Amino acid sequence: MSETTLFSFGAVIFIIVFTGATLFGMASLKEYQDRTK
Incomplete structure (x- = not known):
């Protein structure tokens, strides 16, 4: 496996x-704001 393949694979991950x-952070932040209101 070449370095370029490894790099692009890592970038995608x-x-x-x-x-x-x-997405998870935004969802939990929204949930937290709804609870504190």
Whole structure:
């Protein structure tokens, strides 16, 4: 496996994880705001 393949594979995984974390963070933040009101 070449470094370029490894790098692009890692970048794709990073984007997926980052997107998932952002969506989860926004959802839990919204839930927290609804509870504190």
